[in-house]
Amino acid sequence: MISFKLTEEQEMVRDAMREFAEQAITPIARDCDEASSIPADYIDTTWELGLVSAQIPEEFGGAGERSAITTAIVLEELGAGDAALAIAAMAPSAFVNAIIDQGTDAQKAQYLPAFCGDKFHTASLAAIEPHAMADPANPRAVAEEKEDRFVLSGRKSFVLFGDRASEFLVLARNGSEVDAFIVPRDAEGLTISEPELNMGMKGLTTNTLDLERVEVPAANRLGGDQGCDVRRILDASRVALAAIMTGMSRQVLEFCIPYAKERVAFDEPISKKQSIAFRMSDMHIDTEGMRWLTWKAASQVEQGLDATKAASFARSYAAEKTMWIADNGVQILGGHGFIREYPVEMWFRAARTISVLEGTVSA
Amino acid sequence: MKVMVCLKQVPHQDARLDVNADGTWIQDGNIKFEINSYDTYALEEALKIKDAGEADVVVVSIGPDRVTQALRTALGMGADRAIHVKDDDADLSDTLGCAKILAAIAKEENPDIVFTGFMSDDGNFSAVAPMLAELLDLPSATGVLSVEVGDSLKCERELEGGALEVVELPKPCLAAIQTGANQVRYASLKGIMQAKKKPVDVKTMADLGVSDAGAGAVKAKIEKVYVPPKGDSAEILSGSTDEIVGQLVTKIKELGVL
Numbered sequence: 001m002i003s004f005k006l007t008e009e010q011e012m013v014r015d016a017m018r019e020f021a022e023q024a025i026t027p028i029a030r031d032c033d034e035a036s037s038i039p040a041d042y043i044d045t046t047w048e049l050g051l052v053s054a055q056i057p058e059e060f061g062g063a064g065e066r067s068a069i070t071t072a073i074v075l076e077e078l079g080a081g082d083a084a085l086a087i088a089a090m091a092p093s094a095f096v097n098a099i100i101d102q103g104t105d106a107q108k109a110q111y112l113p114a115f116c117g118d119k120f121h122t123a124s125l126a127a128i129e130p131h132a133m134a135d136p137a138n139p140r141a142v143a144e145e146k147e148d149r150f151v152l153s154g155r156k157s158f159v160l161f162g163d164r165a166s167e168f169l170v171l172a173r174n175g176s177e178v179d180a181f182i183v184p185r186d187a188e189g190l191t192i193s194e195p196e197l198n199m200g201m202k203g204l205t206t207n208t209l210d211l212e213r214v215e216v217p218a219a220n221r222l223g224g225d226q227g228c229d230v231r232r233i234l235d236a237s238r239v240a241l242a243a244i245m246t247g248m249s250r251q252v253l254e255f256c257i258p259y260a261k262e263r264v265a266f267d268e269p270i271s272k273k274q275s276i277a278f279r280m281s282d283m284h285i286d287t288e289g290m291r292w293l294t295w296k297a298a299s300q301v302e303q304g305l306d307a308t309k310a311a312s313f314a315r316s317y318a319a320e321k322t323m324w325i326a327d328n329g330v331q332i333l334g335g336h337g338f339i340r341e342y343p344v345e346m347w348f349r350a351a352r353t354i355s356v357l358e359g360t361v362s363a
Numbered sequence: 364m365k366v367m368v369c370l371k372q373v374p375h376q377d378a379r380l381d382v383n384a385d386g387t388w389i390q391d392g393n394i395k396f397e398i399n400s401y402d403t404y405a406l407e408e409a410l411k412i413k414d415a416g417e418a419d420v421v422v423v424s425i426g427p428d429r430v431t432q433a434l435r436t437a438l439g440m441g442a443d444r445a446i447h448v449k450d451d452d453a454d455l456s457d458t459l460g461c462a463k464i465l466a467a468i469a470k471e472e473n474p475d476i477v478f479t480g481f482m483s484d485d486g487n488f489s490a491v492a493p494m495l496a497e498l499l500d501l502p503s504a505t506g507v508l509s510v511e512v513g514d515s516l517k518c519e520r521e522l523e524g525g526a527l528e529v530v531e532l533p534k535p536c537l538a539a540i541q542t543g544a545n546q547v548r549y550a551s552l553k554g555i556m557q558a559k560k561k562p563v564d565v566k567t568m569a570d571l572g573v574s575d576a577g578a579g580a581v582k583a584k585i586e587k588v589y590v591p592p593k594g595d596s597a598e599i600l601s602g603s604t605d606e607i608v609g610q611l612v613t614k615i616k617e618l619g620v621l
Binding site for chain 1: 439550551
């Protein structure tokens with residue numbers, strides 16, 4: 001039988017992250033969106049939570065407590081505060097986890113300790129490409145082997161914190177395989193764009209990378225001579241996105257329920273109208289469904305099983321349903337739904353944005 | 364330096380509270396609990412001392428199994444170890460009984476400073492801290508808004524009418540911390556993960572040599588817990604804003620409160 005009961009530790013983590021989201025994320029979310037930036041003290045505070053270092057092995061300065069399920073729980077709670085700020089808090093994870101899972105001993109020793117210090121340090125995954133039918137698992141970016149080096153060419157977009165990441169993990173086609181390469185930000189031939197101007201999650205800085213014959217040592221190929229399985233990198237990333245979208249959906253629902261109970265139309269609260277009540281029931285059911293798909297995929301990641309199908313299901317379902325739920329949030333609030341005095345228009349834009357990260361719903 | 368922090372686990376502020384069947388307490392079998400808010404400020408004061416130098420922070424709580432979560436959270440925030448008094452009879456203690464149990468622990472631990480919260484969110488007695496200080500024969504201060512640690516403990520206390528008072532306590536001493544005294548840190552993910560490796564000592568009253576606490580020693584017995592009936596004396600004013608203001612002013616004049 002399957003139990004969905006959290007461990008005592010996971011309950012503590014959930015409660016702690018929920019408290020943090022309520023007190024430190026939700027109150028600043030609107031300002032971050034309006035200012036298109038995230039305050040430095042928020043980044044510093046999240047760093048003190050040890051969200052990234054908790055997962056790094058103790059020998060490199062972390063807590064050595066890696067759990068994809070616990071990470072999904074954390075991300076749902078942070079996502080229920082604000083999606084952009086949740087992603088910002090966990091931004092280095094995609095890079096760090098790829099190094100932990102598939103890096104060579106030398107790569108672990110070289111890169112992981114920097115993420116266990118007192119000050120925020122980040123590196124980013126560069127997986128998405130700015131062209132139609134882009135598939136992160138089949139990039140157009142290429143890596144040519146040249147003696148003891150690789151030469152990378154291509155373009156990547158939606159790269160988190162491109163303005164401050166120390167390294168980028170660039171997915172590129174290497175002959176018939178796809179590999180990941182660690183590219184330092186000061187590599188010759190690498191151009192980092194100004195921050196992209198996005199529709200939603202505007203506080204989050206994303207950049208485009210242009211790689212024009214960027215040379216990196218062969219030792220910068222993730223996994224060394226053996227290379228890596230990029231699907232595992234993408235699986236973890238997709239589970240993370242699904243967890244954040246679950247939190248986003250819960251956030252919309254938890255805002256709409258009390259609103260609908262208080263908002264009176266035609267002499268009764270709109271929550272009494274079947275068209276609204278049934279809609280909110282469906283929003284609730286879909287949010288639960290998102291959570292179970294996410295946890296199933298996270299469980300497979302945690303067990304080291306092939307999680308590609310489960311992670312894709314979770315992300316795809318979450319992306320579609322998050323948009324639907326955010327759309328209904330706007331609908332339930334009516335005129336209040338699209339004015340900036342209320343947060344649902346911000347969540348609607350965020351849902352539309354996060355749902356196309358790492359491919360469209362149908363990718 | 365050793366700092367002992369007394370924590371109480373109380374119903375979560377958002378928990379729905381229903382009176383139990385015999386009207387002596389709330390139904391607490393299926394609600395969420397959290398660390399008493401006052402105690403989180405007390406813990407933060409202890410952790411600030413630890414951050415500033417060498418300090419061993421011991422958190423102590425009385426209660427059933429669920430109290431472990433409060434202690435683990437405190438360990439996740441940075442406390443070094445925990446003592447859990449898990450004893451069905453101890454749970455039935457009144458404030459004096461709790462103070463006696465905590466005093467027995469303090470005598471074993473011999474801390475330089477004892478921090479407590481000023482009061483508890485559920486009982487609102489504000490009694491355990493001064494009782495504990497008295498039992499230990501320690502100088503103490505209540506309603507403390509800030510502390511300065513040196514050879515002694517300088518405490519800024521909150522008085523009525525917005526006035527403040529500064530008192531200096533020679534160590535060992537006890538300070539009961541007021542809410543808002545500091546910015547309570549969040550339990551970190553890394554801290555929670557590491558907390559399971561920190562020791563939690565489980566003790567009974569017998570282990571502590573305490574025989575005059577628990578149900579048999581209760582002096583203040585809860586006779587009845589109830590929700591006051593809703594009053595019917597409220598009057599809702601209606602009309603335009605100007606009309607409502609006019610009616611309100613008339614009412615105030617009629618009542619002669621101004």
